[in-house]
Amino acid sequence: MTSGPTDTEIIEKTLAGDTRIFSELVKRYQNFVFTITLRYTPNREDAEEIAQDAFVKAYKSLASFRGESKFSTWLFTITTTSCLSFLRKKKLDIHSLDNEKVMAVVENKDSDFNANQMEAKSRLSMVNEAIQLLSRDDANILTLFYKGEQSLEEISVVMGIEANAVKVRLHRARARLKEKMQTHFKQELKDMLN
């Protein structure tokens, strides 16, 4: 994630007038930002629009970034705020959306079994399907911790909660993920262990 110039170097160059180098930051974090936005809306186009908006906001406010936190933490905070603004604008029912999403994944999962597609799933698809069965907050906390290279304190900044609460939520999210994998991917887990 950090090959090439560092985030700070890119920011300094961008502020000095080299706008094009900002694309390095976009490329570096676009998957991560898009993954977060996709958890707030099932529509890929909307998710992409929010992700784009987050990068534009980050660019416009780049001079205000004081470097007290990592750029990624700052960007993820902007992303989360953009997602919440989007939901407020669209007046989506967050909870019903979550349930809808979970049910869709569960239905797909069941249909897979009904079609007797019992071949062992790769680890990757198993974890990623299981994570879709979690609530948005649980999925986000796991993504921030494992993929976003964010510490508990940094996640607390992004999510606007205390670091201790993040720790508890992270434990619970992992416990729920384990539970989902044991419930929905029992056979795959067994195959994996053998």
Added chain:
Amino acid sequence: MNTEQQMEARLWDFIDGNIQPEERSFVEDLLNTNQQWREKYAELLQVHTLMQESLDLHEPSMSFTRNVMEEISRLQITPASKKYLNEKIIWALGGFFLISVVAFIVYAFRQANWSTTSESFMPFKLESMNYSKLFNSAYTNIFLMVNTVLGLMLLDMYLGARKRRFR
């Protein structure tokens, strides 16, 4: 929190490295001696490793970076908010107002008649204060006028800063 949840919480702290040295050696001892703890540790470590190795990120469309760069090419970076106001001006204004308040209090106390009678502990009678006399002095009028002008200047600076921010 039941015993198993407590055990899991401790083991997760151990795996994440969010643990004090004395607690770490305590958990290590338990892992060496207790089969139940060892099994749970292996289970949690498996989930941890799966998360580290297998968690996938979604990719936006191929044109995502281009779209963002096109959008920002039409924009300008907003200057940092701390640059809007000169700190020296703020300190000077604050100092001036502080000195003015102190001067005003000193002036008010000097005007007061401190000789008291036994009926009242107040050094002056509020009902007999002549406010028109107080605000009629040339010094007081100049003081109020300077304050009004400074207040208007401050308002002008604030509105100017807002205008620049939204430009």
